[in-house]
Amino acid sequence: MANASAAQRLHEDLNLIINTADPGEQLPSEPVLAQQLGVSRATLREAMRTFETQGLISRRQGIGTFVLRPANVIESGLEVLESIESQAQSIGLPVNFGELDMVCRPAKAGEAEALGLGEGEKITQISRVILAEERPVAYLIDTLPVQVLTCDEIEADFSGSVLDLLLKRGDPALVSSRCEINAVAASSDIARMLNLQRGDALLRFVSSLYDLSGKVVDYSLSYFIPGYFRFHVVRQVVGL
């Protein structure tokens, strides 16, 4: 026990380097840093993963690795459904979105089932990366029936949040959302968009948003970088 692997020692070394560095500072290149720390580049990269998901460093291909100033954390209770944008606004955090991808197409089998539609019925799908203080912090995919939301409506007025758009419109009348929570490893695609390494740990919400009639009006996948969020929930104790 207490058998310090190279990875563990390296983690501490990196911790020191990153905490000592000034925000904005560029670290030595990976080959150089690996040699300085006496490990291979593969091991160094492995150790750097944690610091990335904690929002402490940013690595940009073709440019370099940079130390970030401590991140502002978006804190949120899970009992109520509120958009990231709305939460960020309430703590004065500037948030916008990038890499918006919007399509209108027939629903695939899984999508149709999640939305209570027939396969092939038209859906609107919106994917985007959420940026807080210019840093990618989450990747969101919303899927809705076109009857609920069309691409035109999004182009006309989109703040980054489908929820806020629907609430502003006031129709359909939204009631609640059922949200499944899990941890996943970042795929290549998602890692690239969030500027992470593939395999990094992400928090994933799979949510179904219901209207007054009990219909699903929005099925969404949300990927959050751990270091930028603090989700909590109060759980009631039930007797034996």
Next chain:
Amino acid sequence: MANASAAQRLHEDLNLIINTADPGEQLPSEPVLAQQLGVSRATLREAMRTFETQGLISRRQGIGTFVLRPANVIESGLEVLESIESQAQSIGLPVNFGELDMVCRPAKAGEAEALGLGEGEKITQISRVILAEERPVAYLIDTLPVQVLTCDEIEADFSGSVLDLLLKRGDPALVSSRCEINAVAASSDIARMLNLQRGDALLRFVSSLYDLSGKVVDYSLSYFIPGYFRFHVVRQVVGL
């Protein structure tokens, strides 16, 4: 786009192999399998991670890699606090624990703060791996003031759940728990205990359990292997 990396293609290949194999079947050794699939061992191991956290394969050092039968999922709403043991029992899933580690020692700074104690006051700490159907599915660490729970009491009667023990005793009167949810990469230690690879994505709960007087009676860290759990929560929509 749709640029299939080696890792992505490999993921599909492995998916086919694993789904085709019978439960209990042993896969070829890593060097052999890597050659068969035309990738390096490092890439193969990387691709296998996902299947491990999904509970589809088990790798045991010195023995081999085995295909598991599909896992039973423990489903749980987060609104109420219930032990894994209790949840598993209600769906007829056999659960026990292993690797129990129990200590009684002075609180470190962070622990003292979490429990509202002075630094150095005695605490009881219980760590154990939870096994469902003989498979490790979670790693739990509970920290309590000795005034609330002593090691002797645990040795006398421990089912794997501190919550159940306190409820059974009926004192102190438990009210609710505040739980923070995040995703983390498995450390070497935790990976070993859960029979995973270091760096695998885990779901982590950090919880404080309160009694009637508002005091924290249990501070706990819980690590869950994603494939064995489905946590959900209903979120209410609040108007603009």
Next chain:
DNA sequence: CAGTGGTCTAGACCACACG
């Protein structure tokens, strides 16, 4: 172009299980 991070390979050595 040169320099960066992103990916992948081949191979070494270790720790562990089993005969």
Next chain:
DNA sequence: GTGTGGTCTAGACCACTGA
């Protein structure tokens, strides 16, 4: 001992950025 998975290394090649 042999054979397995766990860890780490050195180095190659690619994709991207910015001068």
